[in-house]
Amino acid sequence: MYSRDYRGRTVDFEASGGLVNSSLVMQDQQTDTYWSIMEGKAISGELEGERLKELPVGEKIQWRHWKGKYPETRALSIDGREDAPDAYRAYFRDEDGFRGQAAEDERLSTKAPIFAFHHGGAAFAAEHRTLVGGKPFQLGDETFVLLYRSNHSSMFRSTLAFVSSAGFTLDDGSWVEKGTGARLDPTAGTFGAAVRLGGFDTFWYNFSLNNPNATLLE
Amino acid sequence: MIALFLILLSGSVSPSVVGAQDRPEGFEQILPRGRIxxxxxxxxxxxxxxxxxxxxxxxxxxxxxxxxxxxxxxxxxxxxxxxxxxxxxxxxxx
Structure with a gap:
């Protein structure tokens, strides 16, 4: 989820129809600026250099669970349809990237699922399988993040990601934010008043090809 | 997450590297803008x-x-x- 407000105007995004390094590039309809999801910024055009503003308000979840959490939810409908066949099952199971694209950075395999984010102008990634049960990382003197995945998560399920200036610790099997004492509820995806960290789940080749200097959190 | 729909539609399209001045470096136009x-x-x-x-x-x-x-x-x-x-x-x- 991204804000559409940049430099005092509201833009409408759409797919450009093109890729950079096998990854989606959007354009906005107002300035025709090109926006890279993987780089998290405008990469060419009038708004070049503007960071995409992530709104950490969403999660990928199965419909039955979402509907259970929010019975009052409304669902997008297009031409009378709210769902469609899964056209990409084979792609997600394939070890190769789009059109056979492979990762050049061999720290992880091409299609390794990762959680990726940008912070302070730098790119970070962590492999899904290393995040089972939760893992804290320190990015700077006063910046700590906690990334969490359950041990039965589908790769589609969003990684839970939070940021704190005080840090996180395990207490009796639960992740707790230092200072506030807030506890992570992995089922609900909530962490008291802890701040959610913007980011997204993707494949290693998509992110690393567009962020060759990405830090791999291990 | 990824340009998934491009994968579905681009099977018979030969992508070309477009060199227009305002296009990003390495940009490949797979489908006409607006197709998606x-x-x-x-x-x-x-x-x-x-x-x-x-x-x-x-x-x-x-x-x-x-x-x-x-x-x-x-x-x-x-x-x-x-x-x-x-x-x-x-x-x-x-």
Whole structure:
């Protein structure tokens, strides 16, 4: 989820129809600026250099669970349809990237699922399988993040990601934010008043090809 | 997440590297712009009216206390939904 407000105007995004390094590039309809999801910024055009503003308000979840959490939810409908066949099952199971694209950075395999984010102008990634049960990382003197995945998560399920200036610790099997004492509820995806960290789940080749200097959190 | 719909549509299209001045370095135009139409006036239905398989994955969001769900399979064909709730102008992207 991204804000559409940049430099005092509201833009409408759409797919450009093109890729950079096998990854989606959007354009906005107002300035025709090109926006890279993987780089998290405008990469060419009038708004070049503007960071995409992530709104950490969403999660990928199965419909039955979402509907259970929010019975009052409304669902997008297009031409009378709210769902469609899964056209990409084979792609997600394939070890190769789009059109056979492979990762050049061999720290992880091409299609390794990762959680990726940008912070302070730098790119970070962590492999899904290393995040089972939760893992804290320190990015700077006063910046700590906690990334969490359950041990039965589908790769589609969003990684839970939070940021704190005080840090996180395990207490009796639960992740707790230092200072506030807030506890992570992995089922609900909530962490008291802890701040959610913007980011997204993707494949290693998509992110690393567009962020060759990405830090791999291990 | 990824330009998924491009994968489906680009099977018979030969991509070309476009050298137009304002295009980003390394940009490959796979499909004409507009072929994957973003949704800019989204329509929503109540959960009980939504014909979504229980196991289908959705992008769920809560904005200003209002929960909304976007089927990922439905987003595949559009990539982007532009919408506004309250004062929040947002784009759901998959």
């Amino acid at each position: 139409a973003a949704v800019s006036e989204p329509v929503y239905v109540a959960a009980d009216e939504a014909k979504i398989a229980p196991s289908s994955w959705v992008l769920g969001v809560v904005i200003d206390g209002r929960p909304l769900a976007y089927s990922l399979n439905l987003l595949n064909a559009h990539e982007v939904v532009n919408d506004t709730v309250g004062e929040t102008h947002f784009a759901a992207v998959w």
